[in-house]
Amino acid sequence: MSYIPKPSAHHPALPRNTLGLTRRDYEGTMSTLCAGCGHDSITAALIESCFELDIPAHRIAKVSGIGCSSKAPTYFLNRSHGFNSVHGRMPSITTGAAIANRDLVYIGVSGDGDTASIGLGQFCHAVRRRLNMTYIVMNNGCYGLTKGQFSATNDKASPSKKGEANPFDAIDLCQLAIQLGAGFVARSFSGDKAQLIPLIKAALSYNGFAFLDVISPCVTFNNHPTSTKSYDYVRAHNQAVDSLDFIEEKEEITASYAEGTSLAVEMHDGSRLLLHKLDEQHDPRDADAALMAIRTNAAKGAVATGLLHINETQQDMHDILATDARPLNAVPMSELCPGSRALEAINARLR
Amino acid sequence: MSGINDFVVKFATVNGSGSASANGIFAKTLFRMGIPVSPKNIFPSNIQGLPTWYEVRVSEAGYLARRDGIDLMVAMNAQTYREDLVEVVPGGWLIYDSTLPRVWPRDDINVLGIPIAEMCAKKWTDPRQRQLFKNMVYVGALTALLDIDVEVLKTAVADQLKGKEKLVAANMEAIALGRDYAAGNFDCPLPIHVRPAQGAKGKILVSGNDAAGLGAIYAGATVCAWYPITPSTSLAEAYERHAKRLRVTKDGRRLYGIVQAEDELAAIGVAIGGGWNGARSFTATSGPGISLMSEFLGLAYFAEVPVVLFNIQRGGPSTGMPTRTQQSDILACAYASHGDTKHVLLFPNDPTECFSLGAEAFELAEKLQTPVIVMSDLDIGMNDWVTDPFVWDDAHVHDRGKVLDAAMLDTFKELKGRDWGRYQDVDGDAIPYRTLPGAHPTKGAFFTRGTSHDENARYTEDGHIHARVIDRIRRKFDTAATLVPKPEISIRDKSGKVGLIYFGATTPAVHEALDGLEREGTKVNALRLKAFPFTRDVLAFCAAHERVFVVEQNRDAQMRALLMTEANVPGPKLIATLNYDGMPMTAAFVRGAILKELRPAQVAAE
Secondary structure, three states: OOOOOOOOOOEEEEEEOOOOOOHHHHOOOOOOOOOOOOHHHHHHHHHHHHOOOOOOOHHHHEEEEEOOOHHHHHHHHEOOHHHHEOOOOOHHHHHHHHOOHHHHHEEEEEEEEHHOOOOOOHHHHHHHOOOOEEEEEOOOOOOOOOOOEEOOOOOOOOOOOOOOOOOOOOOOHHHHHHHHHOOOOEEEEOOOOHHHHHHHHHHHHHHOOOEEEEEEEOOOOOOOOOOOOOOOHHHHEEEEOEEEEOOOOOOOOOOOOOOOOOEEEEEEOOEEEEEEEEOOOOOOOHHHHHHHHHHHHHHHHEEEEEEEEEEOOOHHHHHHHHHHHOOHHOHHHHHHOOOHHHHHHHHHHOO | OEOOEEEEEEEEEEEOOOHHHHHHHHHHHHHHHOOEEEEEEOOOOOOOOEEEEEEEEOOOOOOEEEEEOEEEEOOOOOHHHHHHHHEEEEEEEEEOOOOOOOOOOOOOOEEEEEOOOHHHHHHHHHHHHHHHHHHHHHHHHHHHHHOOOHHHHHHHHHHHHHHHHHHHHHHHHHHHHHHHHHHHHOOOOOOOOOOOOOOOOOOOEEEEHHHHHHHHHOOOOOOOOOOOOOOOHHHHHHHHHHHHHHOOOOOOOOOOOOEOOOOHHHHHHHHHHHOOOOOEEEEEEEEEHHHHHHHHHHHHHHHHHEEEEEEEEEOOOOEEEOOOOOOOOOHHOOOOOOOOOOOOOEEEOOHHHHHHHHHHHHHHHHHHEEEEEEOOOOHHHEEEEEOOOOOOOOOOOOOOOEEEEEHHHHHHHHHHHHOOOOOOOOOOOOOOEEEEEEOOOOOOOOOOEEEOOOOOOOOOOHHHHHHHHHHHHHHHHHHHHOOOOEEEEOOOOOOOOOEEOOOHHHHHHHHHHHHHHHOOOOOOOEEOOOOEOOOHHHHHHHHOOOOOEEEEOOOOOHHHHHHHHHHHHHHHHEEEOOOOOOOOOHHHHHHHHHHHHHHHHHHOOO
C-alpha cells in the first residue's frame, strides 16, 4: 500500500462522461491492500465501468462483508454510500437495502472466504431471491487478513506458500450460482482488464442477480508458482469461452461478427451483449452447456472465463414480491399508516 | 372462590384433532356475553398426537391471570386422564367421553360421562366429521351445563367458519347434540355457570403477536424479514395478513416487502439493510434466534442503524421449552453482542401495548438510531387476551429522526455552523445526523462499518478516537432514558416502605395479588416497567421504598440484576420473586412470595 494521499485536484482536461464527471469522481480513498493485489485491479475496472456507463455515483450503493475484498469498497466510488457489514452477511444487508429502495444500483463485493465459507448460505439465498445486484467475488483462494489460510475455493491440488497440500475439494461458485438459477454468471481474471470491464458493465446493466467470480491473486500468500490462483498459473491456463462487447442502448452497433461464431444478447434495458464465441460448443443461454464448459475445462486444468451463463428474461426480487414501482423508502407515511378509521374496523372484528 | 362467572374450565385434548377452534369458539362466546375470560393455550412442540390443554379462566371481576385449581375439566385425552383428574378441585366436575366407561378414582368430584364418540358415530358417517364434531359436542354440553347463550355462540361459530357457511349448520347440529344430552341427563346448569356481564364490554379479544404485527403496519414499517420460530412466527404472519388488507395499491402493488429468510442471521441482516436505507424495518424471533442475531445487533448498535426486533420470549436455555413462556432473555437482550453494547428494550404487558409500544419502537429506533427490542413473550404473544381496543391518533406525525435530505445537506453548515459528519454530536444529545444512500450527488456519502470509526465515519485504529466515539454512544443512552415510555406507578400507601416492580405478562397476577393483599390489610406500592434504560421514576421509586419485590419469570433474577447494575439500586433491598416453570404466573404465587417475606408467621400458619 501507499501512504501518500491522493490530491483531490485533477487536470482540467480529464475526459468527462455524459454526466460531466471524470474518472476521478468515481474513485475512492487510497487502497491499503498489498502492492500488486489483484483486488486493486478489480477496483480499477469497477471505476472504469461505472464511469463509462454514466451511472451517477451517488445512485450506487456498495455493500460488503469482512476480509481484504470487503475492504475494497472504500477504494472506489467515494460519492456512494457504502456498508461494510459482518462476515458473510453482505447478501442479507443488500436484500433489505434493495427492498427499501429498488432504484439504486447495488454492487456487492465479497471474497472467497466471505462467500464460499461463512456466507455460503446467504449467497445461495441471495441467488434464489433473484436480488437485483452485481455480486463480485474477489477470489484469491485464501484468507489474506489472517495470513494465508486456505479458503474453500482453493483447488485441491494447489499447495500453500509453505508447500502444504490443500486436502479438500474446491467449491466452484460459478457452478453453484448456475445451479441455483442465477441469471448472469461470469468468471474473469483481475489481470485481464479487456475481459473484465465489459463483463462488469454487462453485470451492472443486468436486471436481476449478476454474479462475477474474479480470480484475483493474493500477492502475499497465494501467488507462488504452484498455486492455481497465481498470476502465472491463471495467465497460462485461462480458457476464455467467449469474448464480450457491451453495447449500451444509445450506442450504434458497429462491431461486426461472423455468423455462427457470435451471438447478440439483448438485455432488459435495451443494451446488448455481443459475444464472440471462442468455444464453438458454448451457448451461454444454456445452463447445462455452461456447467459443461466449466467442468471440461477444469478437468484439463484450465479455467473457463467469460460470460458463462445468461438468462435475459429472468424476473428480479421486486417482480416476485410484487412491490410498488416507487422505492418503499419514499412512500409517504400517509399511505403506509391506515389511520384510525381502519383501526376501528379492525377493533370491531375483534369484538 | 368459584361460582357464577368465576371459575376455571380446562380442556384436555390431543393436538391436531380440531379442538383448538372449538375451544376458541367457547372462549369467544363468553367474551361476547360480556364476561372477562383469559384463555391459555398450553400446547406441545408438535403437530399431531400429543397432549394439549386449553385453560379458560372466567372472572366477572376481571382478574385474568392464570389460576391453579380446575373447577371443570373436559378430559378428552386418555393419555392424560391421570394428571387431569388430579387438577380438579374438590367438589369440581369432570366431563369425559363415556363411550368407553371407566371408573375415576376420586369420590370428591362429580364425574359427568357423555358417550361423545358413540353419539358422533351414529350421527355422521364420514370419519373426519366424526372426529371433528366431537369437539363441538362437548362445547354443546357446556352450553347447557354452564348456561351459555346459544345465539351468541352461533355468532362465534359463524365468524370462525367465514366462507364455509354450509358448515355452520352442521356445527350447530353438533352443539345441539351435546346440549340436548346434557340437558336430558344432568342437572343443568351447574352451580358454576355464566350470566351476561359488562366487564368485557368495549374490549377486544386478540393475541399480542396479532397486535404487534398491526403496530408495525401503523408505524409505517415496510421491510419485514423473519425465520420461522415458535412463538414469534405468528407475528410476522400477522404483519403479512394485515399488509395484504391495508397495504396494497389500487393497481395491486404492495407497499411492503416480506422475506422469509434462510435463518435468523439473515433475517436481522435484511432488517438492518432496510433500516440503513431509510425504510422502517423489523424482524421477530424467540430464544435461539436472539443468540443468532447478536452479532448483527452489535453492528447496528455501533454503526447506529435503526432496526426493530420483536422478541417473543419462550422457555430457555438452549432449545428449552419452545411452547412455554418466560421472561428470561432480559440480560441477553439488554447487552446483546460482544464488546460494550447496550440496547433499548420495551416491555408491553398486553396485546394493546404490543400494538402501541410496537409502533413506538420504530419511532424510538429512528430517533435514537439504534436497535429497539420489544420484549413480549409466548403468553402475551400467542394467547388471546381481553384487552382495551387499539387507538391511533390521526394527528400523530411519524418522527423519522435526524435524517438529512439533499436540501438539508446543502444548508447544514449554514444552520449548524459546521460541516456535516455522520457521527458528530451536533445538538449535544449524542444523536448524530444520518443520510440515506442516493440522497445527494456530492454530499452526505459515508461508509457504514462495524470497524472503529471517527466522527466522520472514517476507519480508525486510534484508541482515543475509539473511546470518544463509544462514550458518545453511551451518552446517547442517557438521551434514550428521556425518550422511552415512563413506568406505570400505583401507590396504595403514600408512606409505605414496601414496593414491587414488575413488567410484561405478570401484570394480571400482580394486580390480583396486590388487590387481595390490600383487602387483607397489606398495602404494597407497585411500579410497572415499560422500558430499559430506566427512567428517573424508577430510581425514585427504588429510593423511596425500603424493600422492593422484583417479580419476573426467570431463574436468575435478571431484571433485579439490571436494576442493580444500571440503576445502582442496592441488591439487599431488591427481593427476587421468581417463577420459571414456563407457566404464566398466578396471583397466589405473588401473594405467597410477598407474605413469606412480610408475614412469615402467617404463611407458616397457612
